[in-house]
Amino acid sequence: MEALVAIAIGAMTASGVYLMLRLRTFPVVLGLSMLTYAVNVFIFASGRLVAGAPPILGAAPTMTDPLPQALVLTAIVISFGMTALTVILALGSYLNAGTDQIDIERPGEQPDADN
């Protein structure tokens, strides 16, 4: 189980970083979401992986650490809100500027029309 989770986190992080380095807003937003998924699973795993145990002390012979679950909830809420905000901001910027490129031309430069 550990290997599977580790590989999943690694793959998601790698794809997230790759997408985040793209030039257009949409892949970047996807990349950010991918990265936040990866980090959420990572935080969840930081309390050690225990299968089928409740997060309550004394209710069963083994227990799982409840704190990372609380932390990951916070992280999910924040990243969810942030993704929504980024999409709105990117949309506003696209509608205003007519381009969804991330980089900004220097003053006086013409925006790249064809890409």
Added chain:
Amino acid sequence: MQHWIIAPIILPALMGPFITLAMRHDVTLQRVASLASAVLLVGLTGALLVSAAGGNVESYELGSWPAPFGIVLVLDRLSALMVTLTAVLGLVVLAYAVATNWDQRGRNFHALYQFQLMGLFGAMLTGDIFNLFVFFEILLIASYGLMTHGGGRMRLRGGVQYVIYNLAGSTLFLFALGTLYAVFGTLNMADLAERAAELPAGDGALLRVTAVLLLLVFVLKGALLPMHFWLPNTYALAPAPVAALFAVMTKVGAYSVIRVFTLIFPVTLAPMGGLVADVVVPAALVTLAIGMIGVLGGGTLARTVSFAAIGSMGTLFLAIGTFSELATGAALYYLIHSTLATAALFLVVDQVRARRGNSALVPQAPLVRSGLVAAFFFAAAIAMAGMPPLSGFLGKLMVLQAVRQADWWVWGWAFILVTSLIAVVGFARAGSVLFWRPHDNNTPAPSDEFQIAPGTLSGWGMAALGGLLALIVALTVAAGPVTGYTNATAAQLYAPQGYIYAVLGTPEERAARLAAEEARADDLHGADHGAPAHSDAPATSEGH
């Protein structure tokens, strides 16, 4: 004093929604409420500063959950200094924004401003590292709104860059926190400090990975090279008062580095060795060089000032990276100075834009009523470049003196002195183009640096700017008491036992508390006749 620690967080947290909900349609009321809150905050943080100056560390347990389980706020000399600086800057900048009508360029400026202050105060006061992340997010969310305040094509595009850069930073922060929790099983900073000191030698690599991840996150906020790319566009494109307030945002990164790397990962920690200093010092030297070269080639005054801000962060991180009591004291003095000087320069940029429509450094028609602005620019530039007689000179002198103890001091001196010269030349060029060059009325105004709408001319705005410069002068005149305080702060930081005991209790107190808990558990156990003892230890109290 107990409950007052949380007041600087509660007040803006209540004021923000109150302004949005109850005063949405009344500009005057919004302004009065916002300014009143800012004035109160200066008073509150001033009282905290007086209370912390004596040297005792106060810990405030939220919801009375005992320390490593619940969240604590901690007031020591460092956090008191930071919150006071933030509150004072917040008040002056808010006054400027109101006087120049910046707050009316879009909606919800005042509410966002209050939330921004709340996030800043929270980040500086909290004693829990996950809570630090949460407050970072609060201040960032507010800053996204403030940065794009007023809208406009280029500002929105700059906003997208800024948001994406910081979201990547937040994700990195979460990775660091996950590692930290996996290694130590706690997120309370004092508890982390104790456990890091007791970590078995074999786990040194994990410790170093966590430390470097955290360092990356904090220097991203602090705009240390190579994590500085977000800063020039963000600061140049943001509304000028917001850029002035953001002067303290980079300092939050510096604050976090000081806090975490003196408390949790101090240089005395065996597995850390000189790792952090080895990373920070060369990066700070390059930051200093790039920043000041940027001052020379900024192209517009706004970008010039942004690069000066990067350069000053280089000086600051150079002092921080020395990790000695003397150097940290110098760093804190320079931090106060650099915040005020950067903010003053951004307000000057706004006044220049208000007079000529842009801040491009090419000769244009003469400025209207430029005398006072020129004088203010001159004073702020002298402060920023570190020329005598203002506090920038004293700050740099102290940094030079502190760096002298390190074995790489030649590099430090060479970079600081040469880059100061470059900055002087850069500012002199910018100032003479803007204010002195023989003007040609027929030169067409450039199509604008970024189509940034300028602020308005306002006597009160100039008064706020003058107030900021008066603060720099006061910092110079009162350099004696201020350095006394910053050196005491540094001494407190390098003796973290006081902080740890204030949060977790001294060993005797802890033993007594444990004994009391056990006695209580025995009582319960006895009364229930052997029923399974439900532990009511608040192990899940991290109410994030």
